[in-house]
Amino acid sequence: MTSVANPRQSPRFVCRSYMAVALAPEPPLVDWIADIEQKIRDTGSFLVGPPVVLDLSSVKLSKSAIAHLVAQLEQRGVRVMGVENVDPSQMDTALPPLLRSTKRESADVSVPAPKARETQREKQQQVRETRSAPATLLLDKPVRSGQSIYFPDGDVTVLGSVGSGAELVAGGSIHVYGTLRGRAMAGSNGNARARIFCTKIEAELLAIDGHYLTADLMDMALRDRPVQAWLEGSALKISALD
Amino acid sequence: MAKVVVVTSGKGGVGKTTSTAALGAALAQHGQNVVVVDFDVGLRNLDLVMGAERRVVYDLINVTQGIAKLPQALIRDKRLERLALLPASQTRDKDALTEEGVSRVINSLKQMFDWVICDSPAGIERGATLAMRFADTAIIVTNPEVSSVRDSDRIIGILDAKTVKAERGERVDKHLLISRYDPARAARGEMLSIEDVLEILSTPLLGIIPESEEVLRASNLGSPVTFNNPSSAPARAYLDAARRLMGEEVEMTIPTEKQGFLGKLFGRRAA
Numbered sequence: 311m312t313s314v315a316n317p318r319q320s321p322r323f324v325c326r327s328y329m330a331v332a333l334a335p336e337p338p339l340v341d342w343i344a345d346i347e348q349k350i351r352d353t354g355s356f357l358v359g360p361p362v363v364l365d366l367s368s369v370k371l372s373k374s375a376i377a378h379l380v381a382q383l384e385q386r387g388v389r390v391m392g393v394e395n396v397d398p399s400q401m402d403t404a405l406p407p408l409l410r411s412t413k414r415e416s417a418d419v420s421v422p423a424p425k426a427r428e429t430q431r432e433k434q435q436q437v438r439e440t441r442s443a444p445a446t447l448l449l450d451k452p453v454r455s456g457q458s459i460y461f462p463d464g465d466v467t468v469l470g471s472v473g474s475g476a477e478l479v480a481g482g483s484i485h486v487y488g489t490l491r492g493r494a495m496a497g498s499n500g501n502a503r504a505r506i507f508c509t510k511i512e513a514e515l516l517a518i519d520g521h522y523l524t525a526d527l528m529d530m531a532l533r534d535r536p537v538q539a540w541l542e543g544s545a546l547k548i549s550a551l552d
Numbered sequence: 553m554a555k556v557v558v559v560t561s562g563k564g565g566v567g568k569t570t571s572t573a574a575l576g577a578a579l580a581q582h583g584q585n586v587v588v589v590d591f592d593v594g595l596r597n598l599d600l601v602m603g604a605e606r607r608v609v610y611d612l613i614n615v616t617q618g619i620a621k622l623p624q625a626l627i628r629d630k631r632l633e634r635l636a637l638l639p640a641s642q643t644r645d646k647d648a649l650t651e652e653g654v655s656r657v658i659n660s661l662k663q664m665f666d667w668v669i670c671d672s673p674a675g676i677e678r679g680a681t682l683a684m685r686f687a688d689t690a691i692i693v694t695n696p697e698v699s700s701v702r703d704s705d706r707i708i709g710i711l712d713a714k715t716v717k718a719e720r721g722e723r724v725d726k727h728l729l730i731s732r733y734d735p736a737r738a739a740r741g742e743m744l745s746i747e748d749v750l751e752i753l754s755t756p757l758l759g760i761i762p763e764s765e766e767v768l769r770a771s772n773l774g775s776p777v778t779f780n781n782p783s784s785a786p787a788r789a790y791l792d793a794a795r796r797l798m799g800e801e802v803e804m805t806i807p808t809e810k811q812g813f814l815g816k817l818f819g820r821r822a823a
Contacts, residue, residue: 452754454709455702456676471754473705474698491752 330391334365335379343382350386358387363409367395376405410462410499445482452488453478462499474514480504493517497541506539507551521546554662557669557797558687559729560711562703564674566695567731570767570777572671573601574787575691577776578794580635585666587626589657590640591683592673593649599639602629603774613641616653622660631779636665646679658686676706681714688717689725689797691758695732696744701752704728708755727758729793734763735806759793760806761786 335342350358364379371379380390392409393401401408445464452470453459458477459466465482476492478484484496486508495517497504502519511532516523518541528548536551559572569592576588590598593613599605604627610620615638622638629635638661641648661668672683684690690711694704708726717724730749737743750757761767766784770777778787785807792802 451712454712455705457709471752473709473752474702475706476709489751 330361330363332363332365332394333383333388334368336368339369339375339379343379346383346388347386350388360389361391362388364390364393364406365395366393371396371400373400373402373405376400380406447480453492455492472508474512483507495522496539502541504541507537509536510534511537511548516546516548518546523548554665555667555689556658556662556687557667557689557691558672558684559669559691559693560672560680560684560707561674561693561700562676562680562707563695563700566693566700567761567767568674568693569597569601569671570771571691571693571729571731571761571790572598572669573776574770574778574790575794575797576667576669577629577632577635578778578787578791579667579669579797580629580632581778581782581791582794582798583634584798585634585664586669587636587638587661587665587667588669588671589638589661590671591649591679592671593640593679594642594645595673596640596642598671599627599637600774601771602627602637602776604629604637604639605774608639611639611641612657613644613648615657616650617648622657622664631775646673646677646682649678649682651682651685654682655686676710680707681710684711684715684724686716687711687724689727691727691729691797692753692755693729693731694749694753696730696738696746696749698744701744701749704753708753726755727797728753728755729758729761731761732763733760733806735808757804758796759789760804761789761793762806762808 333346362383366376376393376396383390390406392406394409396408398408447459447461447464447466448469449459449467450469453468453472453476455473455475458479460479462479462481464480465485466478466480467485467487468478469487471488472478472486472490472492472494474491477495478493479495479498481499481501482496483504484494484506486494488508489510489512490508491512491514493515494506494513496506497519500519504518506516506518512534513528514525516539518539521541521544523546532548532550537548538551539546539548541547559568559575561568572588576586580586588598588602589612590596591612592598599608607627610625612625614620615622615625625638627637627639629637658668670683670687673679692704692707694700711724711726712718715724728750730746733746734743738745746757746760762785764784764786766781767777767786770780773780777784778790781787782791788807795802
């Protein structure tokens, strides 16, 4: 997110989902690496080249052990693009980024410290959920033009309108009890079952799991009515709720 | 306790400066001690609209930098002693403003006046954010046009995020002032209706200023419209808005010009 002082249009963030091979190392690691080496020899290039994610749920590794494991795999031509199921405190910027799978509960992720910088306050009204809270972000004020709400962990509910030029991005569904005039992007991290609901639609753009529809392509008969939007295959469907 | 009011809009040309001058004058006419502060450093206009352009010696930047003392920079209005102007600098730009300097000036002004009215520059950059930074109350000037309304929505979001009050978890009082309202065009659906604007911005209404030549005439004469022709439609709208700002209950009307028979005839033909 850029600062508000920047007169240029802020860059658009698009969430996409990709297929990747997930490898779950098991102790003892030395044997596991030997197995992998054997597999690479047997299957040829199956693991060499394509992006691989390391699922560290069955092992407990320190920062240096993770780095060592990643290096061992890279030596064998396995490119680790991300790591999942690991305590964020064991991560640093030298390691592949921490990924969070959409199927899993994201509740065991610790809360990052809030950013105090004033330039980020307006835009970054995103709220990271604490351990016990459900993955829902409730906003009880209108979302104004230029504000961007980014909540990858679950649903976003707005009590009020979403202004023209405002943007909601949710990992789950989006519910707007008011007029939706801005952009709403649900299921942003690959959740095709996410939906968008609003009590009055004048949206500029709707998107679910990357499939989008601009205002131009929406059925004019639905304008100003309560609707829901969902995904059918790769087609975004909108129907009235009244 | 003095109130700090910012007159802002995001979009340019909607009537911030005109409204600052007219509301400042109207508050003074209602017996209040008022200072209007021009934050449009580099593109100052408030001095012209107030008719004080030939008396500017020192300006806001001089005071924030300690080059001049506040009483030296303040220009008392010739028509009404209770009204004063702190002009902006025309030779500098917005980077010359510092938060610390603005804070100091606003605090001194609060000791001297009942109302400190800050005329914000257009945009959402440094000048605009510093003009609103210390505000207790914001007046958002909007024309009933979609572009203006969207920019106002943006400004309201910034008021809720970047003012000192918002950062302390308090709320800046927000009021909507709809200017350049033309009932005939609104009736023909050529501009947004008042209801549409209020629905989109969900902010309470301070007043509706009708589109009028009186406003332009007053600006060119360097006299706020409430001084220049207090019985004109826009002047009455501003005088009412000022009373609402002071906390009075005033029924919301859209003042119209009283027209004679011929005026009505020509008015209709022109429209």
